[in-house]
Structure formats: structure tokens, C-alpha cells
Amino acid sequence: MTIHWLVVAPRSAVPEGDVIGVQVEGHEIALYDVDGEIYATANICTHGNARLCDGFVEGHEVECPLHQAKFDVRSGHATCGPASERLRTYNVRIEDDQVLVGLEQQINATAPA
Numbered sequence: 001m002t003i004h005w006l007v008v009a010p011r012s013a014v015p016e017g018d019v020i021g022v023q024v025e026g027h028e029i030a031l032y033d034v035d036g037e038i039y040a041t042a043n044i045c046t047h048g049n050a051r052l053c054d055g056f057v058e059g060h061e062v063e064c065p066l067h068q069a070k071f072d073v074r075s076g077h078a079t080c081g082p083a084s085e086r087l088r089t090y091n092v093r094i095e096d097d098q099v100l101v102g103l104e105q106q107i108n109a110t111a112p113a
């Protein structure tokens with residue numbers, strides 16, 4: 001397993017205390033700025049078909065706009081029902097004022113003959 005880093009947004013596109021949604025290589029990702037730190041999770045709620053980028057950020061939690069489940073954006077854990085399944089989280093790096101998200105990639109190595 002290796003990490004494949006992709007530029008997903010300019011750092012300035014993520015407002016402090018808020019969330020935006022981006023799409024990259026088939027992944028819908030939510031980017032959050034909490035106290036100047038950037039976090040990334042899956043953008044689709046684990047309870048239903050709602051985008052967390054349309055929700056509300058309070059502290060380290062995002063609230064789903066549909067049924068108000070809450071998730072900790074650092075760990076992806078559901079902190080308030082009705083969702084119970086954790087959100088996928090992504091590694092984040094900032095380089096040259098760009099947000100990079102790390103996607104895990106399976107490397108299929110062929111055994112030497």
C-alpha cells in the first residue's frame with residue numbers, strides 16, 4: 001500500500017471554521033478548516049445520501065444537513081446519531097499553499113519468475 005498525493009484545492013479555498021466539497025479521482029471529499037488545521041473526510045454521510053459540505057461545522061464536528069448526525073472530522077467517528085458508522089478520513093498535507101490529500105493505492109507487484 002502506498003499513498004498517492006493529489007492536489008485538491010488551493011489552501012485559501014477552505015474558509016476558517018467551514019467545509020467545502022471537492023471531487024478527485026472518483027472520491028467525494030470534504031475539506032475542513034478547524035482552527036487553521038485542514039482535515040479531510042469522505043463527503044457523503046454514512047447514514048444516507050447527503051453531502052457534509054452542505055452541513056455545519058462546530059469545533060471539530062460536522063453536522064449532516066439531512067438528519068443532523070455529527071462526526072468528528074479528525075477521526076471520522078460518529079459522535080451523534082442517527083449515523084453510527086465512521087466516515088473515511090484522509091491524510092492531508094499543505095504544499096505551496098495547495099491542499100494535498102493522500103489516497104491509498106494498492107500496488108500489484110508481480111513476483112519474479
Ligand code: FES
Binds near residue numbers: 045067068081082
Ligand atoms: S443522511 Fe446524514 S444523518 Fe441521515
